[in-house]
Amino acid sequence: MSLESLIVWIVIGAVAGTIADWLVSGVRMGCLGTVVIGIIGAFVGAWLLQQLNVSIGSGLINDIVTAAIGATVLLLGIRLLRRI
Secondary structure (H helix, E strand, O other), X not given: OOHHHXXXXXXHHHHHHHHHHHHOOOOOOHHHHXXXXXXXXXXXXXXXXXXXXXXXXXXXXXXXXXXXHHHHHHHHHHHHHXXX
């Protein structure tokens, strides 16, 4: 993995994690946590959209939207587990 790819992953993770953090209240992860949630959310979102047979498009915006969807689902799961 090149340095450029790593930076793109971090930026997408940060943007997606921030969007998910705005959408889901009650789960604050901090700056590093937001990036990690966004990166993990990219995998969750890609898997979830593939299972639902949904295609958003291609490009950077698609990657951010997919990661934000996955990060939102992930934060909702974390919030649910914290209440138990």
